[in-house]
Amino acid sequence: MGYKKNLSIYYCGMEECKPGHSFGPAIRPHYLMHFVLRGKGIYQVKGKEFKVNKGEAFLIRPQDVTYYEADLEDPWEYVWIAFDGEEADAILEEYQLLEDKFICQIDESKDSALYLRKIAEAFLNRYDERELMGYFYLIISSIKKEKSEQKRDYDKSYLDKAISYIRYNYSYNINVSDIARHVGIERTYLYKIFMRYQKMSPKQYLTRYRLLAAKDMLGNTKYTITEIALSCGFHNSSMFSKSFQKEEKISPSQFRKQLLEADQ
Numbered sequence: 001m002g003y004k005k006n007l008s009i010y011y012c013g014m015e016e017c018k019p020g021h022s023f024g025p026a027i028r029p030h031y032l033m034h035f036v037l038r039g040k041g042i043y044q045v046k047g048k049e050f051k052v053n054k055g056e057a058f059l060i061r062p063q064d065v066t067y068y069e070a071d072l073e074d075p076w077e078y079v080w081i082a083f084d085g086e087e088a089d090a091i092l093e094e095y096q097l098l099e100d101k102f103i104c105q106i107d108e109s110k111d112s113a114l115y116l117r118k119i120a121e122a123f124l125n126r127y128d129e130r131e132l133m134g135y136f137y138l139i140i141s142s143i144k145k146e147k148s149e150q151k152r153d154y155d156k157s158y159l160d161k162a163i164s165y166i167r168y169n170y171s172y173n174i175n176v177s178d179i180a181r182h183v184g185i186e187r188t189y190l191y192k193i194f195m196r197y198q199k200m201s202p203k204q205y206l207t208r209y210r211l212l213a214a215k216d217m218l219g220n221t222k223y224t225i226t227e228i229a230l231s232c233g234f235h236n237s238s239m240f241s242k243s244f245q246k247e248e249k250i251s252p253s254q255f256r257k258q259l260l261e262a263d264q
Contacts, residue, residue: 007087014120016077017070024067030084032060039076043068079116089164095143105144112142155193170233176202218256
């Protein structure tokens with residue numbers, strides 16, 4: 001996948017949902033935020049369920065399995081914005097939307113509803129990119145920050161920086177030493193942080209991230225096994241197949257065949 005722009009808006013739109021309308025379980029390759037203009041619904045992620053109401057937004061992170069559903073009596077109307085890039089990580093950190101936070105409140109006194117409708121209309125009507133970005137920043141600035149901002153755990157900050165580096169560089173020939181160097185800590189310290197928060201080593205996390213990207217390519221592209229292996233940061237198809245077999249208990253070719261048969 002390689003390097004991404006500092007900030008990209010991929011798509012946005014608006015929907016007035018019918019009672020019980022749902023989406024998922026699904027995985028997104030980028031950030032996706034839903035801003036609720038009216039009504040309510042539920043959002044499920046990482047084994048948790050959140051009730052989301054008018055004036056709130058829920059965040060979908062890349063590679064998270066999510067599900068959301070409109071209320072049966074008071075279904076929501078929302079605007080969604082799909083975005084990504086290194087600046088996106090910084091923005092979400094600034095507004096305290098960290099790895100363990102999925103819901104935020106919107107300051108409706110800042111004309112957020114107007115800007116949300118405007119960005120959806122702008123995207124639909126062959127938008128000007130500067131106009132779209134302008135609305136995006138106005139919308140993000142309406143997110144309410146928590147009043148009691150506590151000093152952030154340094155280890156969590158290191159973890160987020162490491163994961164962000166992996167996200168944007170997994171397709172290159174990087175290793176654990178490169179990650180530690182980017183974060184600015186020793187390899188052994190990085191290992192302890194990953195074991196504490198992710199219950200796996202940095203090497204395991206990197207490999208699993210690459211395999212997740214490879215599975216997506218196996219199901220959605222016609223690239224060869226070797227092309228997918230190299231695109232996802234593996235040195236060769238043999239190493240890729242060995243890692244894939246260990247993790248999935250089947251070969252990449254068998255995995256692709258199962259997906260094709262399921263679609264028929």
